[in-house]
Amino acid sequence: MHPDLDFIYTRRSxxxxxxxxxxxELLEELLRAAMAxxxxxxxxxxxFIIITRQQTIASLRRALPFGHYDATAAIAVLGSPxxxxxxxxxxxxxxxxxxxxxxxxxxANALGLGAVWIGCHPVxxxxxxxxxxxxxxxxxxxxxxxxxxxxxxxxxxxxxYDPLKVHWEAYGGGASTPAER
Amino acid sequence: MHPDLDFIYTRRSxxxxxxxxxxxELLEELLRAAMAxxxxxxxxxxxFIIITRQQTIASLRRALPFGHYDATAAIAVLGSPxxxxxxxxxxxxxxxxxxxxxxxxxxANALGLGAVWIGCHPVxxxxxxxxxxxxxxxxxxxxxxxxxxxxxxxxxxxxxYDPLKVHWEAYGGGASTPAER
Numbered sequence: 026m027h028p029d030l031d032f033i034y035t036r037r038s039x040x041x042x043x044x045x046x047x048x049x050e051l052l053e054e055l056l057r058a059a060m061a062x063x064x065x066x067x068x069x070x071x072x073f074i075i076i077t078r079q080q081t082i083a084s085l086r087r088a089l090p091f092g093h094y095d096a097t098a099a100i101a102v103l104g105s106p107x108x109x110x111x112x113x114x115x116x117x118x119x120x121x122x123x124x125x126x127x128x129x130x131x132x133a134n135a136l137g138l139g140a141v142w143i144g145c146h147p148v149x150x151x152x153x154x155x156x157x158x159x160x161x162x163x164x165x166x167x168x169x170x171x172x173x174x175x176x177x178x179x180x181x182x183x184x185x186y187d188p189l190k191v192h193w194e195a196y197g198g199g200a201s202t203p204a205e206r
Numbered sequence: 207m208h209p210d211l212d213f214i215y216t217r218r219s220x221x222x223x224x225x226x227x228x229x230x231e232l233l234e235e236l237l238r239a240a241m242a243x244x245x246x247x248x249x250x251x252x253x254f255i256i257i258t259r260q261q262t263i264a265s266l267r268r269a270l271p272f273g274h275y276d277a278t279a280a281i282a283v284l285g286s287p288x289x290x291x292x293x294x295x296x297x298x299x300x301x302x303x304x305x306x307x308x309x310x311x312x313x314a315n316a317l318g319l320g321a322v323w324i325g326c327h328p329v330x331x332x333x334x335x336x337x338x339x340x341x342x343x344x345x346x347x348x349x350x351x352x353x354x355x356x357x358x359x360x361x362x363x364x365x366x367y368d369p370l371k372v373h374w375e376a377y378g379g380g381a382s383t384p385a386e387r
Contacts, residue, residue: 026238029316032213033239033309056372057207058214061365062308065325069366074373081375103377117325120349123304124323127243128214131312135210142305144246144298160376168301184242185250191237192255194262195341196284 026184034182036131039139040094042174046077047098051136052173055100058132064121070114071122074101074159081158085170088154092143096172101155102126103165104146119146122168129171139176145169207365215363217312220320221275223355227258228279232317233354236281239313245302251295252303255282255340262339266351269335273324277353282336283307284346285327300327303349310352320357326350 026034052075059073076082076099085101086093102125104118114121126142133140145151145167155167192198207215233256240254257263257280266282267274283306285299295302307323314321326332326348336348373379 027235027313027317030235030239030313032316033242033313036242038244053372054208054211057365057367058211060367060371061214061217063219063311063323064366067366069368069371072371072373072377074375074377074379076375078375108371113325116328119300120304120307120325123301124308126301127305127308130244132208132211132214135213136208142244144294144301147297160378162377165377184238185248186238186241187250190241190250190253190289191234192253194255194257194259196253196255196343196346197341198255 026182031182032131032135034184036134037180038141039176039178040141041177042094042096042139043177044097045175047138047173052098054136055129055132058128059125062121062124062128065117066111066113068109068111068114068121070104070106070109070118071125072103072105072108072165076101084158085155088158089143089151089170092170092172094141094172097174099173100129100171101159101167102169103161104168105165107164119168126169126171133173138173140171140173143170143172207363212363213312213316215365217315218361219322220357220359221322222358223275223277223320224358225278226356228319228354233279235317236310236313239309240306243302243305243309246298247292247294249290249292249295249302251285251287251290251299252306253284253286253289253346257282265339266336269339270324270332270351273351273353275322275353278355280354281310281352282340282348283350284342285349286346288345300349307350307352314354319354321352321354324351324353
């Protein structure tokens with residue numbers, strides 16, 4: 026693990042949070058990072074909802090069977106291809122929004138927060154539940170909810186690198202560099 | 207833009223490359239970063255092909271109308287839900303692979319490389335072309351090809367932050383913090 030990539034390896038899914046509230050300014054920083062993600066043809070097919078009201082976070086917990094964490098804040102990432110700058114958003118919104126999610130997770134980690142990505146789309150009941158909790162119109166789709174807060178657990182840096190997932194030059198081309206073979 | 211998030215803001219899509227080859231070790235570093243991305247239920251529904259052969263890169267250029275760049279290396283990111291550790295990969299492979307792509311782009315930038323994300327799935331002709339160029343079986347889908355090399359252009363750090371894309375507490379809940387209203 027290259028030391029210059031610590032910002033990637035130290036990001037871990039954090040599911041235990043301190044009760045301290047996250048300042049609004051810090052949550053906005055996360056969205057500045059989110060919207061620095063690339064998007065297909067610069068379509069920016071995304072919108073974001075920042076949630077700090079504990080009652081709304083409780084509704085999200087009820088909507089998300091895999092999101093039952095005592096987060097003090099949350100960010101919903103929505104695909105909004107009809108509000109995108111061009112039609113590429115219709116094809117690529119899911120990928121573009123996922124890049125934005127990853128930026129939020131990395132930014133949260135770099136700013137001393139903990140975060141976990143809770144999947145939503147394409148699972149219908151989760152989409153419906155989050156839609157209702159956050160009053161999201163049918164023109165937008167909640168891709169994911171990021172549960173956030175100050176971390177109450179520590180995890181070591183790591184990667185899931187698996188050489189069996191790596192091919193050189195073509196599929197099935199071998200898991201080592203050509204020079205090594 | 208918070209200075210601790212420079213690793214995000216300095217990443218820009220680089221489309222002009224120097225002729226110098228990228229060492230294999232550096233390309234492997236990028237995959238170590240890719241596989242540090244989170245995945246749904248830790249399914250790891252991904253595979254990667256590293257391409258350095260110029261003939262193969264030329265085939266990719268022909269397959270990708272939006273990828274006609276003189277890159278010296280490329281990484282294809284494949285969704286391989288049947289090789290995932292659990293069925294969550296079937297639902298979320300596109301999102302998980304997109305997070306891996308974003309990690310590769312950020313890692314490339316941090317290691318002094320330039321990179322650009324070329325979309326592939328869900329556009330059929332691009333998928334077919336990349337599949338043929340890299341001998342990818344039908345059990346895997348090329349999500350994207352990242353064109354890579356040492357950068358021959360410089361771009362300033364930036365974000366596309368747009369306050370109109372931000373809602374507080376619920377959709378339509380306003381673009382400013384509750385305290386500001």
